[in-house]
Amino acid sequence: MQHTLQAFKPLLSKPANIAIIIHRNPDGDAIGSGLALQAFLEKTGHKADLISPNEIPNYLKWLPSTDRITIFEEQVAEAQKILKKADIIFTLDFNDLSRLGGAFTDFLKQIVKQKIMVMIDHHLEPSDYAHFQFSNSNKSSTSEMVYDFIVDMGFKDLIDKNMATDLYTGIMTDTGSFKFPNTTPHTMCVAADLMSRGINHNQIQIKIYDSFSLDKLHLLGEALNKLVFLPQFKTAYIALSKADLRKYNYQKGDTEGFVNYGLALEDANFAALFLENDDEGVRISFRSKGNVPANEFAKKYFNGGGHKNAAGGRTKKSLAEAVALFLEKLPEFKSKLIQANV
Ligand code: 5GP
Numbered sequence: 001m002q003h004t005l006q007a008f009k010p011l012l013s014k015p016a017n018i019a020i021i022i023h024r025n026p027d028g029d030a031i032g033s034g035l036a037l038q039a040f041l042e043k044t045g046h047k048a049d050l051i052s053p054n055e056i057p058n059y060l061k062w063l064p065s066t067d068r069i070t071i072f073e074e075q076v077a078e079a080q081k082i083l084k085k086a087d088i089i090f091t092l093d094f095n096d097l098s099r100l101g102g103a104f105t106d107f108l109k110q111i112v113k114q115k116i117m118v119m120i121d122h123h124l125e126p127s128d129y130a131h132f133q134f135s136n137s138n139k140s141s142t143s144e145m146v147y148d149f150i151v152d153m154g155f156k157d158l159i160d161k162n163m164a165t166d167l168y169t170g171i172m173t174d175t176g177s178f179k180f181p182n183t184t185p186h187t188m189c190v191a192a193d194l195m196s197r198g199i200n201h202n203q204i205q206i207k208i209y210d211s212f213s214l215d216k217l218h219l220l221g222e223a224l225n226k227l228v229f230l231p232q233f234k235t236a237y238i239a240l241s242k243a244d245l246r247k248y249n250y251q252k253g254d255t256e257g258f259v260n261y262g263l264a265l266e267d268a269n270f271a272a273l274f275l276e277n278d279d280e281g282v283r284i285s286f287r288s289k290g291n292v293p294a295n296e297f298a299k300k301y302f303n304g305g306g307h308k309n310a311a312g313g314r315t316k317k318s319l320a321e322a323v324a325l326f327l328e329k330l331p332e333f334k335s336k337l338i339q340a341n342v
Pocket residue numbers: 093099284285286303304305306307310311312313314
């Protein structure tokens with residue numbers, strides 16, 4: 001396994017067939033980094049296709065060229081053809097092939113040995129499928145890493161307005177608009193450089209955070225009413241059932257950001273959002289302040305993982321059982337929950 005750009009660079013010295021893949025339920029960072037990398041590879045003479053396991057959420061469809069993304073779940077034959085033909089496969093914004101989900105994970109595991117795999121990711125504990133592993137959990141986002149990758153390859157001038165919009169969106173969404181602890185001086189320098197490339201940063205902010213449907217706002221109202229606070233564990237959680245979601249005509253992405261409201265409580269160090277899902281049982285999002293390891297909790301009890309302050313997981317249990325398991329396990333984490341060192 002290689003970790004240096006020096007070792008990787010020769011692979012892009014002649015035109016290659018490249019596939020880029022991002023994680024299931026892609027967010028702004030996955031889609032932003034994927035689109036920017038695709039544009040960069042095309043500008044440098046390669047054939048590059050971007051594949052998402054499932055659909056692009058509505059709040060990100062406005063990003064330039066999302067209509068070119070192949071959706072594995074909807075276009076299985078086409079996606080498999082692209083992957084079979086690829087010489088090089090980039091995997092962005094995830095640390096394990098299981099994050100593709102179901103049939104996509106199975107398919108990739110079959111071909112992974114025949115391909116040159118390149119990981120660019122900022123999650124902890126990368127698994128070892130990649131020949132070239134660019135993994136750094138100190139980075140705010142994969143978009144910041146793709147920016148660094150392009151600059152380090154010597155092509156900073158190729159970053160145009162659309163690519164800057166993609167990368168800025170990824171960094172902005174993964175840092176909660178530059179307020180999460182993962183925001184570094186370098187992150188701000190990257191954002192400043194992207195801003196200087198003609199992007200409309202205020203419009204990006206509006207498209208993502210001030211473009212909600214009335215149904216989404218009403219669903220948020222319902223979620224806030226359902227918020228439970230457990231002061232003894234400095235923990236807040238919200239559980240939404242399929243019926244709750246149906247009542248407000250739920251669209252994919254509508255609950256994006258809801259989990260953060262739990263953490264907005266002055267005395268909360270840990271927040272969870274439980275979502276009852278049609279296909280996957282219950283999806284859980286975790287957020288934390290300071291030193292509380294949300295990823296540890298997600299990994300240990302909910303088949304998930306992520307970052308220290310933002311993690312996710314899932315269970316096949318019912319919604320009530322999932323919440324019961326959460327309540328049962330909180331005492332084991334109590335000392336960590338109380339001493340967050342915020
Ligand atoms: P979200 O709550 O926004 O879906 O996810 C928060 C963070 O946790 C993201 O950075 C995401 O990559 C990570 N994450 C979410 N679900 C999972 C999961 O099932 N496994 C792992 N390893 N990470 C996850």
